[in-house]
Each structure stands twice: as C-alpha cells, then as structure tokens.
Amino acid sequence: xxxxxxxxxxxxxxxxxxxxxxxxxxxxxxxxxxxxxxxxxxxxxxxxxxxxxxxxxxxxxxxxxxxxxxxxxxxxxxxxxxxxxxxxxxxxxxxxxxxxxxxxxxxxxxxxxxxxxxxxxxxxxxxxxxxxxxxxxxxxxxxxxxxxxxxxxxxxxxxxxxxxxxxxxxxxxxxxxxxxxxxxxxxxxxxxxxxxxxxxxxxxxxxxxxxxxxxxxxxxxxxxxxxxxxxxxxxxxxxxxxxxxxxxxxxxxxxxxxxxxxxxxxxxxxxxxxxxxxxxxxxxxxxxxxxxxxxxxxxxxxxxxxxxxxxxxxxxxxxxxxxxxxxxxxxxxxxxxxxxxxxxxxxxxxxxxxxxxxxxxxxxxxxxxxxxxxxxxxxxxxxxxxxxxxxxxxxxxxxxxxxxxxxxxxxxxxxxxx
Amino acid sequence: xxxxxxxxxxxxxxxxxxxxxxxxxxxxxxxxxxxxxxxxxxxxxxxxxxxxxxxxxxxxxxxxxxxxxxxxxxxxxxxxxxxxxxxxxxxxxxxxxxxxxxxxxxxxxxxxxxxxxxxxxxxxxxxxxxxxxxxxxxxxxxxxxxxxxxxxxxxxxxxxxxxxxxxxxxxxxxxxxxxxxxxxxxxxxxxxxxxxxxxxxxxxxxxxxxxxxxxxxxxxxxxxxxxxxxxxxxxxxxxxxxxxxxxxxxxxxxxxxxxxxxxxxxxxxxxxxxxxxxxxxxxxxxxxxxxxxxxxxxxxxxxxxxxxxxxxxxxxxxxxxxxxxxxxxxxxxxxxxxxxxxxxxxxxxxxxxxxxxxxxxxxxxxxxxxxxxxxxxxxxxxxxxxxxxxxxxxxxxxxxxxxxxxxxxxxxxxxxxx
Numbered sequence: 001x002x003x004x005x006x007x008x009x010x011x012x013x014x015x016x017x018x019x020x021x022x023x024x025x026x027x028x029x030x031x032x033x034x035x036x037x038x039x040x041x042x043x044x045x046x047x048x049x050x051x052x053x054x055x056x057x058x059x060x061x062x063x064x065x066x067x068x069x070x071x072x073x074x075x076x077x078x079x080x081x082x083x084x085x086x087x088x089x090x091x092x093x094x095x096x097x098x099x100x101x102x103x104x105x106x107x108x109x110x111x112x113x114x115x116x117x118x119x120x121x122x123x124x125x126x127x128x129x130x131x132x133x134x135x136x137x138x139x140x141x142x143x144x145x146x147x148x149x150x151x152x153x154x155x156x157x158x159x160x161x162x163x164x165x166x167x168x169x170x171x172x173x174x175x176x177x178x179x180x181x182x183x184x185x186x187x188x189x190x191x192x193x194x195x196x197x198x199x200x201x202x203x204x205x206x207x208x209x210x211x212x213x214x215x216x217x218x219x220x221x222x223x224x225x226x227x228x229x230x231x232x233x234x235x236x237x238x239x240x241x242x243x244x245x246x247x248x249x250x251x252x253x254x255x256x257x258x259x260x261x262x263x264x265x266x267x268x269x270x271x272x273x274x275x276x277x278x279x280x281x282x283x284x285x286x287x288x289x290x291x292x293x294x295x296x297x298x299x300x301x302x303x304x305x306x307x308x309x310x311x312x313x314x315x316x317x318x319x320x321x322x323x324x325x326x327x328x329x330x331x332x333x334x335x336x337x338x339x340x341x342x343x344x345x346x347x348x349x350x351x352x353x354x355x356x357x358x359x360x361x362x363x364x365x366x367x368x369x370x371x372x373x374x375x376x377x378x379x380x381x382x383x384x385x386x387x388x389x390x391x392x393x394x395x396x397x398x399x400x401x402x403x404x405x406x407x408x409x410x411x412x413x414x415x416x417x418x
Numbered sequence: 419x420x421x422x423x424x425x426x427x428x429x430x431x432x433x434x435x436x437x438x439x440x441x442x443x444x445x446x447x448x449x450x451x452x453x454x455x456x457x458x459x460x461x462x463x464x465x466x467x468x469x470x471x472x473x474x475x476x477x478x479x480x481x482x483x484x485x486x487x488x489x490x491x492x493x494x495x496x497x498x499x500x501x502x503x504x505x506x507x508x509x510x511x512x513x514x515x516x517x518x519x520x521x522x523x524x525x526x527x528x529x530x531x532x533x534x535x536x537x538x539x540x541x542x543x544x545x546x547x548x549x550x551x552x553x554x555x556x557x558x559x560x561x562x563x564x565x566x567x568x569x570x571x572x573x574x575x576x577x578x579x580x581x582x583x584x585x586x587x588x589x590x591x592x593x594x595x596x597x598x599x600x601x602x603x604x605x606x607x608x609x610x611x612x613x614x615x616x617x618x619x620x621x622x623x624x625x626x627x628x629x630x631x632x633x634x635x636x637x638x639x640x641x642x643x644x645x646x647x648x649x650x651x652x653x654x655x656x657x658x659x660x661x662x663x664x665x666x667x668x669x670x671x672x673x674x675x676x677x678x679x680x681x682x683x684x685x686x687x688x689x690x691x692x693x694x695x696x697x698x699x700x701x702x703x704x705x706x707x708x709x710x711x712x713x714x715x716x717x718x719x720x721x722x723x724x725x726x727x728x729x730x731x732x733x734x735x736x737x738x739x740x741x742x743x744x745x746x747x748x749x750x751x752x753x754x755x756x757x758x759x760x761x762x763x764x765x766x767x768x769x770x771x772x773x774x775x776x777x778x779x780x781x782x783x784x785x786x787x788x789x790x791x792x793x794x795x796x797x798x799x800x801x802x803x804x805x806x807x808x809x810x811x812x813x814x815x816x817x818x819x820x821x822x823x824x825x826x827x828x829x830x831x832x833x834x835x836x
Contacts, residue, residue, distance in 0.1 A: 122582075123541070123580065123581055123582060128662075128663055149661050149662055151597075151599075151606070151658055151659060151661065154597065154599075154605075154606050155597055155606075155658075155659055157659070157662075157663055157666075158663065158666055159577065159578070159663040159664050159666055160577070160578035160579060160580055160666070161578060162541065162578055162753055163541055164540075164541060164753065164754040164755070164756055165753060165754070174752055176750070176751040176752050177631060177750055177751070177752075178750050178751055179569075179572065179573055179700065179750070181569075181572075187572075187697075188569070188572050188573075188700065189700070190700045190701070190702050190750075212830070212833060213595065213830075213833040213834060214834075215834055234751065237751070240569055240573075241569060241573055241575070242662070242663075242664075243567050243569070243662075244546075244567055244575075244660070244661075244664070245546055245575055245576065245577040245660075245664040245665065246577050246660075246662070246663040246664025246665075247663065247664075248575075248576055248577055248578070249747070249748070249750055249751040249753065250751070252748075252751045252752070252753035253751045253752045253753065254752075279605075282597065282606065282607070282608045283608070284608050284834070329667070330667070330670075332594070332595055332596050332597070332608075332667050332833070333594040333595070333596055333652065333655070333667040333668070333670045333671045334592055334594050334595075334670070334671045334672075335580055335582065335583060335667065335670035335671065336582040336583070337582070338582055412630070412631075415630060415631040415750070416631060416632075416633055416702070
C-alpha cells in the first residue's frame with residue numbers, strides 16, 4: 001500500500017482529510033458565479049477541472065470532455081483517458097509541481113460550492129448481494145431455515161431500479177404515499193408510508209459500454225468508480241407489492257448518492273477478496289483477484305434539532321458478491337450496458353447487530369426499537385436526517401466520498417392537490 | 419365513430435390500409451440517400467415530416483422539433499403541439515387540399531425505407547396487468563386456487579425493465595445464455611436458454627413528464643401513443659432467478675417494438691372500458707371513462723423456410739388495468755416520469771386457449787406442444803420468426819402499427835470468445 005502523495009495544497013496532506021492527492025474524486029459543483037461544472041476535490045478545495053481544460057492545462061484529447069455538467073463524456077473516453085487525467089492532475093497538484101501558480105486560480109473553497117449530480121444516470125440496477133442482510137431479511141420474512149432463497153448463493157440477485165429516482169446528497173426526500181396492507185387488514189388502503197427506511201449501499205458507476213456478455217475481469221475494467229448510495233425503501237409498500245415481480249414503488253421515491261465518485265484507481269490499494277464461497281460459483285462468476293474494497297461505512301441519524309447517533313458501522317468488504325461479478329452477471333443475457341449505468345451493491349450489513357445497514361434490521365422489523373440520543377427509532381420519523389459515510393484508511397491518508405445525506409420531510413397532505 | 423378521412427394519397431383510402439389519414443403514426447426512417455429522420459406513414463408512403471418542417475410547411479413553434487432521428491422533442495413540446503401537428507398534417511393530406519403539389523415531393527414509398535427506433539427510450543417498465551395471463555401463469559406455478567397473488571386485483575403489478583433492451587421491429591434476437599436450474603437438478607448450470615418465449619403486449623409511450631403523483635386522468639393525458647411490444651422472455655432463466663426480486667436477465671435480451679407509434683388521438687374512437695372489477699379499486703385508480711382500446715391482436719410464427727401459422731388472436735380490451743392506471747400507480751411514490759418512458763402492458767391473453775399471448779401459456783409450460791404448419795412448438799426454436807400485429811377497425815378504415823417482427827438466431831457458441 002502506497003503512502004500519502006503530498007500536495008502543495010496543504011489541507012490535502014492531513015491524515016484525516018478525505019480528499020488527499022491519492023483520491024481525486026469526481027464531482028459537479030457550482031458557485032454563486034458559475035453554473036454547474038466538473039470539479040475534483042483536493043483538500044479543502046474543489047479544483048475546477050473544466051476551467052483547467054478550457055485553459056489548455058489538461059489537453060487530454062483533441063476535443064473537450066469536461067465542458068459539461070456531468071462526467072459521462074470523460075467516462076466515455078475510456079480507461080486510457082481516465083489514467084491520463086489522474087496522472088496529469090497528480091503532476092499538477094504534487095508538492096514541488098512547477099504548475100502551482102497556474103493552477104491556484106482554479107481552486108475553489110469547498111465551503112463556497114454547491115454540489116450536484118456527478119453524472120447522468122443511464123439506468124439503475126440494485127442488487128441484493130450482502131449475505132448478512134439477505135439472511136436477516138429472509139429470517140424476518142420466512143424464518144431462519146428458509147432465510148436465503150435457493151438461488152442466492154449462485155446468482156448475484158438484482159432487479160432493475162428507477163434511474164429517475166437518483167438524487168445527489170443534500171436533496172430532501174419526501175415520505176411517499178403508497179398502497180399498504182397489513183397482514184390483518186381486510187383490504188389495502190392508500191396512505192403515507194409508516195415504515196420508511198434506508199439501505200446502506202455502495203454504487204458502482206459503469207464508465208464503459210458493452211454489448212454481449214462480459215467476463216468478471218472485463219466488467220471490473222468497465223467500472224469508473226464508486227459512490228455511497230442510500231436506497232430509500234418504504235417497507236410497508238414493499239411488503240404488499242413485491243410478490244411476484246419484485247420491489248417497485250417502494251424503491252422509487254429516491255436513491256441518494258454521494259456527491260463524489262471515487263475512482264477505481266483511487267481505491268486500488270484497498271482491494272480485498274470476497275468471503276469464502278459457501279457453494280462453488282459457476283465459472284462465469286469466478287474472480288481473477290480481489291474485487292471488493294476495504295471501505296469502512298457508517299450511518300448517522302439526527303432528529304430535527306437533535307444530535308447525531310451513529311446507528312450502524314460496517315464495511316463494504318462484507319459483501320458476498322463484488323460489483324464486477326454483478327456487472328458480469330448483468331450482461332449474461334446479452335443485456336447492453338451503457339456509460340452512466342449505476343449498480344447498487346445491495347444493503348451492506350455485517351455479522352453483528354451494530355453492523356446492520358437498514359432500520360428494518362436494526363429494529364428487527366420494528367419489533368425491537370433501538371436507542372438514539374434522546375429517543376428511539378423503529379423506522380424513520382419525519383424530519384430525521386440520515387447520513388452515510390465511507391472511508392478507506394491508507395498509510396497516513398484517508399479516502400472519502402463526502403457525506404451522503406438526506407432529510408425525510410413529511411408526506412404531502414393530499415398528493416393530488418394542485 | 420367517425421368514418422374514413424379521405425386523402426389525395428389514394429392508397430391511404432383502401433379499407434384495409436393500416437395507414438389512412440385517420441392514423442398518421444410516428445416513425446423514424448432512412449433511405450439509401452438520407453440519414454434517419456422523422457416520418458409519418460400515409461398509405462403506401464412515409465411522409466418526410468422532417469423535410470416538411472425544414473421547408474416551412476409545418477411551422478409548429480419557433481424552433482424545429484423534427485430535425486432529430488426520434489420523436490422525443492415533439493413529444494416534449496406537449497399536447498397542444500401534438501394536436502397542431504395532427505391538424506396540420508390532416509389539412510395537408512386531405513382530399514382536395516391545395517398543398518398537394520408542395521407535399522408530394524416529401525412522400526417516400528414505404529418499400530424504399532428502413533425503419534428505426536421511433537423514439538429514445540428513457541426508462542422501460544413492464545406490467546403484469548392481463549387477468550387471463552396472470553391466472554394462467556399463476557395456475558402453472560402455484561395451482562388454480564393460488565393463481566392470482568393477493569395483491570393482483572388491487573395493484574397494477576409492474577417491475578422496472580431494461581431500457582437498453584428495447585429494439586425496433588426487424589432486429590434479430592439472439593437466444594440468450596443464462597443461469598438455469600431445473601427443479602430436479604442438483605446445481606445450476608450456465609447454458610443457452612431452452613425455453614425462449616414471447617409476450618404479446620402493447621406499449622404506452624409517455625410523452626410528458628411528471629414529478630409527483632398524478633391522477634388517472636392526468637396520466638392518460640401524458641400518454642403520447644402506443645406501440646406493439648414483444649417482451650422476449652427466457653422462461654428457464656426466469657424460473658430460477660425471479661425469487662424474491664423479480665425477473666432480471668430473463669427479460670433483458672430484447673424487447674421489440676413496432677416501428678410506428680400510433681397516437682392516442684388516432685386511437686380515440688376505439689376507447690373501450692376495462693372489465694368489471696372483481697374487487698373495488700382504491701380511489702386513486704378510478705377511471706373517469708373508458709381507458710382501454712379495442713385493438714385486435716395476433717401472433718404469427720414462421721419457421722425458417724416455412725409458412726406462417728397464426729398461433730394467437732386476442733384483443734387489448736382484455737386487459738384488467740389500462741396504461742393510464744398503470745402510469746398513475748407508477749407515480750404514487752413520487753417517482754418522476756420522463757418523456758420517452760415506455761410502459762409495457764403485460765401479456766395480453768384472452769379467455770380461450772387460442773387467445774394466449776405467450777408460448778408458455780399456449781404449450782402450458784411445455785407440457786402440451788401446439789401445432790404449427792409443418793410441425794409443433796413448445797417454445798421458440800432457432801430461426802423461428804415471430805410477428806405481432808394489431809389493428810383497430812373503424813367504419814371503412816383500419817388503424818395499424820406495422821408488424822412487430824423478430825427472428826430468433828442461435829445462441830453464441832461461446833459467449834466469452836473474443
């Protein structure tokens with residue numbers, strides 16, 4: 001594992017800074033004076049890479065790639081360009097660089113910017129690839145003996161989500177209405193969800209297209225980077241709607257992602273193998289090397305006017321299937337993948353109670369409310385703010401994603417009032 | 419019901435012509451000399467509406483809407499523009515029009531064109547809203563007493579499909595590989611699907627966006643038009659993968675649509691009510707009037723070098739839920755809908771054996787192979803060509819969608835060979 005790459009941007013060299021020169025995550029920012037544009041976080045600043053490109057300080061290819069308020073064009077340009085950008089930015093920002101004077105005008109304090117969606121989501125797929133989560137949920141719904149569906153240890157189970165639901169961190173999330181029916185209700189009713197929840201996930205951002213089936217190695221190379229992802233879930237809507245075709249409106253209200261895409265290159269030192277296989281996988285899912293990442297994750301819950309309680313701590317390394325395996329499986333049917341496709345990992349729970357990545361698990365279906373500062377929770381209450389955080393710890397440095405935050409605001413009084 | 423609107427394009431006046439002046443369906447065509455562009459079918463011709471607009475013969479708004487190889491920009495312009503285009507084209511093409519000389523150069527023989535995807539699919543959702551189909555499939559999987567899931571008579575059940583799977587009629591469909599496991603197999607294997615199938619559906623094309631929940635009336639007004647839709651389905655992949663999160667790779671190989679979008683305006687005379695409700699629907703799903711359409715549908719199967727057998731005849735009026743109800747339900751959670759979203763109706767079967775809209779039902783899970791000219795089928799064989807057709811019968815005229823055709827070509831010998 002390499003150590004900190006020192007930058008002349010001093011704040012980037014602090015061991016706890018989430019944005020050292022080793023990171024260089026990709027986002028889209030605006031200020032009071034500028035429209036949304038591509039930027040890269042470094043220390044306490046955003047580097048205006050769109051401006052750098054315009055000034056001729058990047059010169060990656062013949063045409064501009066960063067003059068748009070999303071990273072899709074850069075992703076589409078391919079892995080050689082991704083590497084060239086990283087190398088060039090590293091050279092420009094490294095301690096001792098001769099370009100300090102030229103680059104300094106393009107540093108904008110993070111405190112002064114608004115962050116936007118870092119990329120245009122083409123399609124969104126959500127998986128169910130965490131062993132502990134699948135076991136917990138299965139136990140609640142079907143008992144411990146039938147907890148894991150028979151296919152679970154063979155297939156990275158996934159379903160297509162709704163791309164239009166994906167929003168950037170900081171966007172308020174309105175509690176949804178939906179069809180609900182409790183097990184003892186005679187008939188369903190239409191009402192606001194009373195069991196609104198989070199799912200702590202990582203999202204893999206597909207940066208290259210494919211047409212036919214791809215191997216796990218090829219899939220890994222197609223992934224541009226990773227974001228934190230909160231798959232907001234209305235459990236009461238889900239319970240009534242999900243048979244036989246899977247979750248639909250229960251997952252369509254919002255999907256919040258972190259403002260920064262941390263590139264695969266930045267995560268490289270933190271690769272870690274997936275856990276031992278309980279049953280052999282079919283050869284098309286074989287991993288040529290470690291395909292997960294050691295990313296420490298936590299969830300904080302803050303009631304309106306209250307203080308934050310960290311309600312879960314876990315790690316992306318707990319997943320049973322990697323994003324590369326999920327993506328390879330996704331292509332088996334010949335399904336075309338496109339630049340900007342987003343794959344949610346599935347909820348990342350760990351083996352202990354304090355590692356659970358959803359309130360459904362933390363409160364065991366609402367039967368065991370858990371303590372927070374000044375109260376308790378089974379599911380999310382109005383005006384609660386939920387935050388996901390992730391970090392990789394290198395030698396003398398940290399890789400961060402920026403907070404992935406959403407505040408749940410009350411349901412509309414009448415969803416059809418105009 | 420209005421009768422034929424006569425055109426000076428004589429071929430459009432034949433009672434069996436699918437493209438009379440009453441229709442004016444929207445497509446994208448190219449010729450040996452022109453790149454793909456927007457066109458409208460009339461009689462034996464495509465009217466080059468992009469050319470008409472360029473020539474100043476349409477003048478719908480300040481800016482051009484049809485200078486792109488898709489109808490999304492026109493759809494986005496809104497219902498008033500949709501109506502204005504229809505009125506203007508009707509005036510230009512009507513018998514006795516003074517514009518015949520100006521318009522004639524923009525008529526291209528249908529025989530000389532290649533048809534392309536008529537619109538850019540934003541996201542694709544597939545429903546399961548045919549009562550007969552749900553009952554048939556449920557009976558096969560769970561027995562007649564548990565055939566309909568408990569939610570089925572309350573919710574237009576749907577799942578998110580894969581927009582990248584949608585292709586235009588005429589595109590070959592390659593038999594997919596996938597994970598398969600028969601009920602008696604000890605372990606799954608990776609192999610070409612042996613139970614590849616069609617689903618006869620209609621697709622509703624969303625032409626206006628929404629942010630919050632919309633009523634059924636509002637939803638109906640958002641629909642620009644309808645296409646024929648074949649939801650190709652690998653039944654063996656589906657059976658093994660679909661629990662608990664629904665169909666995924668089994669439905670991702672291809673989804674074929676007809677080359678022409680028949681507008682809601684053209685279908686207006688054929689509105690028909692949905693069937694009697696077996697259980698009362700929640701008020702948000704109430705229909706203010708007839709929301710289905712009387713569209714006669716059929717499926718033809720032609721083996722390589724053989725002759726076509728019509729294997730199914732049914733009607734869109736057999737659906738239990740309308741597209742407007744499906745779209746309204748789709749928005750309940752606050753799910754944003756966008757121009758170019760496509761909603762598959764679900765398989766349209768009728769009450770009799772000859773009305774079944776999938777081979778799964780026609781062969782009762784493969785147990786009762788059915789006869790075709792020169793042979794029999796349980797599922798699709800390599801090099802079979804499947805065609806869906808739809809028509810509305812007015813007084814002295816017919817509304818058609820163009821054939822929705824796909825030939826199934828053999829699976830790759832090795833999907834990972836490069």
